[in-house]
Amino acid sequence: MDEPLNLVLFSGTDDKLQAAAVLTAGAAALGRPVNVFLQYWALDAFRRGRIAGDHGLAPEAGAEGRAHVETMRRAGQAGWQDVLRQAKDLGEVDIQACSLSMDLLDIEATDLDPLVDGVEGITAFYLNAGAGQVLFI
């Protein structure tokens, strides 16, 4: 439990980001550090103006999945953005933007929501990952 949990987020749909947020918050609640590396469409979802919007669902959700997600949302379930904010408040959670993806998507650091702590490359991410697991979502 002392080794950090390391998540590489690639997908930018609300369902996958919610799953990532749950993994992050659960680890934070156990006192386990979490390092998050945002790539591609996950990075795009953290844009300041877009973070609160609808990021859709993975294709496998279908109409039925969409209905279930809507039900949870209407019931007041916290969105992934809030779960991540609470996780950061609770424990050591570091969220970094992948510099390659910043270039690819033409994003400046100032374009990103304050949830993102900085920009780094894969090397720094691996160094901080230590002997902890690296999960790709």
Place this chain on the structure above:
Amino acid sequence: MTIQEIEAPALHIDARVDARGLSCPMPIVRTAMAVRAMLPGAHIEVLATDPGSTRDFVAWSRATGHELVEQSTEGSTYRFVIRRK
């Protein structure tokens, strides 16, 4: 000779978290946050309806060392009492 029954004193609850209606991971997250503000030895009562809570609180208690002193179910509500280590 009469034998007197000694009643255990009722547990004093110092803090409460009502996590009913909240889904994983919120019951644990709220509890972990509340525990931070508590003194060692203090007790917190948590109410939850999430079906995973029972296993989650047992696991969380083992991992963090905050003892799960009471656990009960009333209808669809799970009640946990945790002693802050």
